[in-house]
Amino acid sequence: MSRTQIPGPEILGPQALDAARRCGVDVEALAGDGAHRSPVNGASLGGVRWNDVAEIDAVVTRSHEAFLEWRRTPAPARGAVVKRLGELLTEHKADLGTLVSLEVGKITSEALGEVQEMIDICDFAVGLSRQLYGRTSVSERPGHRLMETWHPLGVVGVISAFNFPAAVWSWNTAIALVCGDTVIWKPSEQAPLTAWASAALLDRALREAGVPPAISQVVVGGPEIGEALVDHPRVALMSATGSTRMGRAVGPRVANRFGRSLLELGGNNAAIVTPSADLDLTLRGIVFSAAGTAGQRCTTMRRVIAHRSVADQLTERLAEAYGRLPIGDPTADGTLVGPLIGEPAYTAMSAAIETATSDGGTLVAGGSRVLAEAASDAYYVEPAIVSMKGQTDIVRSETFAPLLYVLPYDDFDEAIALNNDVPQGLSSSVFTRDQAEAELFVSDEGSDCGIVNVNIGTSGAEIGGAFGGEKETGGGRESGSDAWRAYMRRATNTINYSGELPLAQGVDFTV
């Protein structure tokens, strides 16, 4: 595998702070004691100020007050603010991309792709701001009409994960804002500069429109800050993206106060490779989904379920392609695999490989740490492939690193059963040229995931579709399609213009 050089510690901090300043962040005002390191070389990106749990109530109160005003703003006017946010994101695409790369280690094209996704969701939300449709329906009573109207919920709390340090906020925020909600964002503690920079651009759009800046707020800190939002009765919707462990803590707490939650949690995504698959296309699809983003997407492909007739050839070709992956500085031209987020991810990957091999698997590619001499506090690994005889507990769990298991199957029903035999239900693919197999995979008897693809990998979704998954992935849907309904409440209105008062179901209550 080729390597690209790792930049020295003196370079990254100033580069990150300059990019944040260009987006409008008052870096000096936000300096503090919170440690903050780049996964690229382990260097400090400067200390940041973490919020205190005691501040959260005031933050929520400000957000609620801003909501009372924002909900009176017509939705298309709210959309105009989001349109301006999209323009500012376009203007600062390179700055935000730099921050994403330096704070979480994404290669430049994926970091820019993340910002593009933010721009795309703004476009989508602007269109949506004129399409918040309700239905009308016929009434069983004469002179009556039934209709549904949609109303903003109030304060939306957004907790986001490190691996999409800005896009997840934008999926939630662009939609929540046009729906008339206000947003409080608790970003990943790994990426405060990316968060402040994104929020600074929205602040500018809000200021230009003359609306209360408290419509959007950021609170930085660890899980305890998230918990304070989770427990606050004024947070109407808690949208939380991260591990299933986090969702298991958040979901019941929000439910306990009858709040709404939208959970986007871990995945364990598989591709089925059938005998008729175009292996060249399949190979490209797998390598991007499995090794891209250094295996740190919720939709990363973690399992390949290959027909026994193609499994050996596919594994060999995958190992050969993995051998050519350039690993190193994510901001350098040509790098395809950047660093892991930190040491725990490396430890978890090594432990999973060990468990899988002791379960009878064979390590056929990668798995070693590289570039340790160039950056001892950074964790670069060769993406790994382990050939398994069957699906064991370790294969069923999400290891958030570039570790791909290859499993054989004999008949297609067995392949679908293997696809579904994991606790998570986010993304899935089938590579086939057999139409019956493709149709079966997307049918009621097929994949049980929220994302079900044909001849394309498991990762890299477009914003136009509803994004999310089933089972331990949490059941939430964000982004496109009708995901906006999660950010609004529905009222059913019965309008009586008859001058009489007939009761439904023919009930007679004459006094």
Ligand code: NAD
């Ligand atoms: P994480 O669960 O460690 O942290 C995510 C966020 O939750 C952080 O902001 C963290 O501070 C906060 N948090 C943690 N515990 C909390 C608690 N008890 N109460 C409130 N907030 C809490 O996840 P991570 O390591 O940042 O991200 C990786 C995980 O996120 C993976 O499992 C990945 O699959 C998942 N993920 C899912 C999606 C999706 O859309 N389904 C998208 C991105 C990432």
